[in-house]
Amino acid sequence: MAPQNPSLAPAVNTVDPALIAQPAVQKLVDVCRAMSIWPMTFGLACCAIEMMAVGMARFDIARYGAEVFRPSPRQSDLMIVAGTVNKKMAPAVVRLYEQMPAPRYVMALGNCAISGGPFNIENQYNVIQGVDTLIPVDVYVPGCPPRPEALLEGLFAIQQKMTGRRWWQVPQGGQS
Amino acid sequence: MVFTWLQAAILLFFLGGILFAAGPLVGSLLLAPKAHGGAMGESYECGVPTHGNSWIKFGINYYFYALIFLAFEVDILYLFPVAAAYASPQGLATTFKLLVFLAVLAAAVVYFMRKGVFTWPRKIQVSPRP
Numbered sequence: 119m120a121p122q123n124p125s126l127a128p129a130v131n132t133v134d135p136a137l138i139a140q141p142a143v144q145k146l147v148d149v150c151r152a153m154s155i156w157p158m159t160f161g162l163a164c165c166a167i168e169m170m171a172v173g174m175a176r177f178d179i180a181r182y183g184a185e186v187f188r189p190s191p192r193q194s195d196l197m198i199v200a201g202t203v204n205k206k207m208a209p210a211v212v213r214l215y216e217q218m219p220a221p222r223y224v225m226a227l228g229n230c231a232i233s234g235g236p237f238n239i240e241n242q243y244n245v246i247q248g249v250d251t252l253i254p255v256d257v258y259v260p261g262c263p264p265r266p267e268a269l270l271e272g273l274f275a276i277q278q279k280m281t282g283r284r285w286w287q288v289p290q291g292g293q294s
Numbered sequence: 295m296v297f298t299w300l301q302a303a304i305l306l307f308f309l310g311g312i313l314f315a316a317g318p319l320v321g322s323l324l325l326a327p328k329a330h331g332g333a334m335g336e337s338y339e340c341g342v343p344t345h346g347n348s349w350i351k352f353g354i355n356y357y358f359y360a361l362i363f364l365a366f367e368v369d370i371l372y373l374f375p376v377a378a379a380y381a382s383p384q385g386l387a388t389t390f391k392l393l394v395f396l397a398v399l400a401a402a403v404v405y406f407m408r409k410g411v412f413t414w415p416r417k418i419q420v421s422p423r424p
Contacts, residue, residue: 130332138324216332
């Protein structure tokens with residue numbers, strides 16, 4: 119298969135392990151990390167509106183410790199790719215990802231970020247067909263746009279990925 | 295050696311302050327994995343990629359504007375308190391001091407006039423003294 123984005127280099131993702139890498143210590147620190155995720159204030163399209171809704175009082179991502187939206191990649195550890203990544207914007211996305219400190223996590227929010235979504239057509243010349251062709255994605259949240267609850271579920275999935283367990287109860291009627 | 299509880303408390307708070315400031319830095323140094331490469335070393339987080347290095351010759355036009363600003367603005371700034379104080383008589387010695395102050399700042403203005411700054415050219419050329 120030919121490279122999908124010939125003019126774009128995927129993100130450099132070299133991460134050295136921590137100096138104190140004992141599992142017991144890192145497990146404890148991972149719980150601390152998972153309970154205070156700092157997402158990046160970064161939206162590309164309409165999914166960002168849902169991301170704003172999640173930060174507001176009704177859905178209130180602060181209940182799960184992730185309300186500190188940082189305006190700088192150097193201070194954030196979760197990148198929510200909220201929206202359509204087109205070729206003009208992709209270098210900026212890659213650059214922001216490369217500037218985040220480790221451990222860094224990426225949530226692809228919405229169909230556009232996952233696969234190109236409605237723009238996943240033949241001879242597409244402008245929209246990146248899935249942001250995971252450029253940066254490593256940890257959690258995919260489908261929807262067009264996803265509901266704020268879906269974003270919260272995505273956050274829970276990232277917390278589960280960090281710590282190895284689910285921290286919040288499964289909503290009624292939901293699947294575990 | 296006299297070592298009271300007050301001194302102990304000051305020392306303790308001093309230590310606490312140092313730990314409060316240095317603790318997170320040392321903690322992240324020891325506990326966090328390190329990402330590097332790519333744009334991590336870039337100065338800026340957005341915008342066009344930087345090119346060239348910063349050790350180049352800059353035009354110093356704005357330096358002159360800053361100095362002119364200093365010469366005139368500081369002049370006015372420090373004369374306000376003088377004007378306020380001159381409501382009551384201050385004597386001849388004070389007047390002399392004020393004149394010295396004004397003379398120093400006036401020397402700067404004369405210097406710029408000699409350098410041709412007040413002709414407002416497009417580019418100020420500072421030629422070395424012949």
